[in-house]
Amino acid sequence: MSSRDVEMDDRGMDDDDGLAKSIHTPVLRVPGVAVDMAICGLLGAIGLWFLIGGLGMKGGKAAIGPGTVPAITGGCLMALSALQIGLAVLRRARLPVVEFQRPLWLVLGMVLIILFPSAVDEFGYFPVAVIWVPVFGWVVGIRSPVGLVVATAIVLALAKFVFEMLLGTPLP
Amino acid sequence: MIDNILHAMTLVLTFKVLAALIIGVLIGYFVGAMPGLTSSIGMALLIPFTFGMSPIAAIVMLVSIYMASDYAGGIPAILVNAPGQPGAAVTAFDGFPMSQRGESGLALNLSILASGVGALVSTVLLVISAQIMASAALAFGPAEYFALAIVGLSLIGVLSTGSTLKAAIGLIFGLAVVTIGIDPIMGSERFVFSPLLLDGIPFLPALIGLFALSEVFVMIETANVRIDRVPDASSASHSLRTLRPYWVTVLRSSLIGYVVGVVPGAGASIASLVSYGVAKKLSANGASFGTGNPEGIVASEAANNASVSGALAPLLSLGIPGSASAAVLIGGLTIQGLQPGPLLFTNHPEIPYSIFVGLLVGLPVMLAVGLLGARLWVQITRIPRPIVATVVASICMLGSYAASNDVFDMIITAVFGVIGYVFRRCDIHPAPIVLALVLGDMLEANLRRAMITANDNFLQVIAHPIAAGLLIVAILVPLSMLFGRKPAAD
Structure with a gap:
């Protein structure tokens, strides 16, 4: 993939026929064929893992053992992923250009979500939530301090009153 | 049947269940009116809240969310051209032009009443x-259940909106994920690279990740989208x-909606599209469809809402979900210790x-809330999306933890949230994956039981007349669909 394949720009005001509008959104554009190849390539690799793992399982005397279904699904996943890649390369069935809006915030949001369970396990829910919720809110796009306080208050109230007190879920 | 209905009335008409029903309706309206939140997301988020409830109150609340969100999806579709639910997209074809002509009151009234009759x-x-x-x-054995699962999976693959090949990829990915954990017949470990995976991938956290958390990532992308002004709907008759x-x-659209809803994988979007197409063809004013014809709204909304009950029919009677939301309802049933299927009616x-x-x-209740509160519900579209995304993300994490008080479930939600988002961007919708997670166990366990009974002779398995008939359907219907026209995407 060359540097020309991935483009970033700053999109201006966009009216979509209705009344919904978006303002100044940075956009990462990736060719659909690259997205298809990356995702289906990964799925093909997962398929291969299931195929090999399934074939390696001992089945005893049964015709359909523990490894049969994983091997079949793995094989099918590989075949279908390869077919999709082939069709995308041959321009028979490829995605149009895939636009990732606010890409840096998106990646940051994913990182925060992935880190959240480990942080909760280490430090407990409430200490983590007091910091995590406003930070995540900022990443998502809340820019007013009132909005950040409101979102944090809603989450903490839900956790304390609904989950802990009403449902009896002991949070870590 | 009458006795059962009368007994159920005594159970439902109690304070707690009615309160659950009303709360479910209100939450359903909120979810339905908010573009980006769908009935399946709303139900997935609310399942953890039903842990401490009685099974009847919990299930009635979840079904009320399902039904009410489909009602409410038409409100923002008509007023601001932003369908609250995918199935309401067709409603916007005629609803929004009517709203622009100053007939939003009439459009809302028709939409809600047609929804009510359809339901x-x-x-x-x-x-x-x-x-x-x-x-x-009840007469089904393992062979028939295996064939039924195959029918469900084949129809889901073909009828899902978007690319058939990608729906099939999602489906197979879901079937592969289901095999992780202890195998259902011999107890062998499969792809267990952590002891935490011995019980397999937990369904509810995966569901919350695929449907709700992946939508949060979409909301991060669209954080700057806002609704500027909302037309006045106070004149609604x-x-x-x-x-x-x-x-x-x-009536015709209600019937179409129900029948399409019964078919696994079809769902509200296809029901409203098919119904709209038929109405356009048969109407004397077919040419004006898409320019603000009230009949278009009626056709779409009646079918859209009728598909909800349609999707519940195979779920309750056969254990096969008719839609993504019905698959989510399985999560609600299973955490109450209930297994959908024919034995549910017996046990x-x-x-x-x-x-x-x-x-x-x-x-x-839904009609009253819809007719009297249309103006209020459309204001929901003005709630800043980043605040909704932040609260939804936090509920996703809390809800997945509450499923078994285990931080590992939060990790599963986070991982499946990212997977769900990435797949969406590749045009692989989460619905086939979730339906495969539901049907995968049914398929493998019943195939292997049937093979053991038939002394490992597969021909003997498919020699059962019902199983053979179902397998023929599983082959012929997708073939006919592939060579025919595929319904348009959402």
């Missing part, structure tokens, strides 16, 4: 057909007379009949 007709059909289907399914010129369309008849009664009792 009523389809609930009656559900009551009649579900028990019959369940009785027939509440008379049933406005629906009188369209009675035939309403816990109060559950399906309470759902039927809940749908009927909830109908006037």
Whole structure:
């Protein structure tokens, strides 16, 4: 993939026929064929893992053992992923250009979500939530301090009153 | 049947269950009116809240969310051209032009009344057909259940919106994920690279990740989208007379919606599209469809809401979800220790009949909330999306933890949230994956049991007449669909 394949720009005001509008959104554009190849390539690799793992399982005397279904699904996943890649390369069935809006915030949001369970396990829910919720809110796009306080208050109230007190879920 | 309905009425018409129903309706309206939040997301988020509830209150609340969110999806579709639910996209074709002409009151009235009639007709059909289907399914053995799972999977793959090949990829990925953990017959470990995976990938956290958390990532992308102004809907007339010129369309669309809803994987979007297409073809004013024809709204909304009961029929009677939201409902049933399928009618008849009664009792509540609160519900579209995304993300994490008080479930939600988002961007929708997670166990366990019974002779397995018939359907229907026209995407 060359540097020309991935483009970033700053999109201006966009009216979509209705009344919904978006303002100044940075956009990462990736060719659909690259997205298809990356995702289906990964799925093909997962398929291969299931195929090999399934074939390696001992089945005893049964015709359909523990490894049969994983091997079949793995094989099918590989075949279908390869077919999709082939069709995308041959321009028979490829995605149009895939636009990732606010890409840096998106990646940051994913990182925060992935880190959240480990942080909760280490430090407990409430200490983590007091910091995590406003930070995540900022990443998502809340820019007013009132909005950040409101979102944090809603989450903490839900956790304390609904989950802990009403449902009896002991949070870590 | 009458005895069961009367008994269910005594169970549903209690303070706690009615309170759950009303809360479910209000949450359903909120979820339905908010673009980006769908009924499946709303239900997935609310399942953890039902842990401490009685099974009947929990299921009635979840079904009320399902039904009410489909009602409410049409409100922002008509007023601001932003469908609250995928199935309401067709409603916007004529609803928004009517709103622009200053007829938003009439459009809202028609949409809500047609939804109500669609829901009523389809609930009656559900009551009649579900028990019959369940009785027939009582004769099923492992071979028939294996064939039924194959039919469900083949139809889902073909009928899902978007690329058929990508739906199939999602489906196979879901089937592969289901095999992780202890195998259902011999107890062997499969792809267990952590002891935490011995029980397999937990369904509810995966569901919350695929549906709700992946939507949060979409919201991060669209954080800057805002609704500037909302047309005045205060002039909405509440008379049933406005629906009188369209009675035939309403009844026909309700029937279409129910039938399409029964087919696994079809769902509300296809029901409303098919119904709209038929109405356009048969209407004397077909040419004006898409420019603000009230009949278009009626056709879309009646079918859209009728598909909800349709999707519940195979779920309750056969254990096969008719839609993504119905698959989510399986999560709600299983955490209450209930297994959908024919035995539900035998072992816990109060559950399906309470759902039927809940749908009927909830109908006037939904109509009243919709007709009187249209202006309020459309204001929901103005709540800043980043605040919604932040709260939804936090509920996703809390809800997945509450499933078994285990931080590992939060990790599963986070991982499946990222997977769900990435797949969406590659045009692989989460619905086939979730339906495969539901049907995968049914398929493998029953195939292997059938093979053991048949002394490992597969021909003997498919020699069962019902199983053979179902497998023929599983082959012929997708083939006919592939060579015919595929319904348009959402």
